[in-house]
Amino acid sequence: YYLGRRMFIVISEPDMIKQVLVENFSSFTNRMATGLECKPVADSILFLRDKRWEEVRSVLTSAFSPEKLNEMTPLISQACDLLLAHLKRYAESGDAFDIQRCYNCYSTDVVASVAFGTRVDSQKAPEDPFVQHCRRFFASSIPKPLLVLILSFPSIMVPLARILPNKKRDELNSFFNKLIRNVIALRDQQAAEERRRDFLQMVLDARHSAASVGVESFDIVTQVFSHECSANPSEKHQPRHPSKPLTMDEVVGQAFLFLIAGYEIVTNTLSFATYLLATNPDCQERLLREVDQFNEKNMAPEYCSLQEGLPYLDMVIAETLRMYPPAFRFTREAAQDCELLGQRIPAGTVVEMAVGALHHDPEHWPRPEAFDPERFTAEAQRCRRPFTYLPFGAGPRSCLGVRLGLLEVKLTLLHLLSKFRFEVCPETQVPLQLESKSALSPKNGVYIKVVSR
């Protein structure tokens, strides 16, 4: 289809997807950009292009290593304690409620803590400036008709939109910018061992790092799904020449990344998993048994024990992401004229991977509408055709936060299911209505009951 003069091609053929994401990567390095992203969002790795993207990805890869994530695990557990306390009240009252709202608050707390170095309790203190600004950040998307206009006539609309005054945007950016700069100034005054071990600190540590890695180590998604636990890419590959250090604007941009890349997707994954467990009580029972066994063996969950000790939880999450992939489509832009399986693709074309369609194709997934975690046993995964399951994308530009995203979802479900079970109630919407504004999400929340165990 066309938007103005720009051609979009939607593909769901696995071999063609492989060519775009992996084999022809040098022609398809970038996602589609509207040209409208402004600082600090534009400085986040999601929107960087070509050489600078490669340099920044290379530096950031170390901030997402299993060792670093292990250091962040207690911060996530801390935020989870607040969530547990809020859910306890619902369990005691026996009332039905929208758990998506609770997950929204929880994700805000995690982002504040892990990315912005600030502690908040958004459920209890919704008036906190951080919480307010996050809400406004998500409510401030570009109206659809304007977006179509921008994509159709970028040469006129982009410069226009950039210079038009936008008080709300400027105020939001300045709030987050100031917040991060203040935290960084404070860290500079602290001794190394006093500094909080959060993502912001990992990025600050990595910014001058010589231990950056080359493009051949970028595909973390493949490493994760081949079940490497302690593999640190920077240990496996020869470090490259250090790239240009991250500027202060770029550090701020990476903290923003959490808001735009992680927040909504993690919230939605948790909501979908909760809905599926409540509506599939047999699967939930089996999972509860696994959780109890895990807790008997492990006092405090660590990154590595979480990777190995909860195989059924892995299967439940994988099947949740198959049925409801929050990033249900993503794009690459053709940098030059090229050919894909005999089809000519002109330079500038945007190729869109139709992940939602792929995950519901009965040729790859028999009875695609059924929730069946057995599709993800090790054996079933070995037999599956490659490039038919893409919740995190694939290739060198695939999700950089896959380990962190899975860690957050697993750790949260582990904590919740240790204390509660999910139950459907008359208010539960079955089947779940969906909405696909930015990420795929439940349209009307997820109403359930929680019962103490």
Ligand code: HEM
């Ligand atoms: C369940 C959770 C998550 C899912 C399903 C998910 C999914 C995705 C998908 C589909 C993409 C596009 C991949 C492509 O273009 O091939 C992506 C990119 C990305 N994600 Fe995630 N994501 C998750 C969590 C996170 C988290 C928590 C972070 C960390 C902040 C994160 C950081 C990123 C980054 C940085 C990119 C862009 C990488 C680049 O351009 O080099 N993601 N993610």
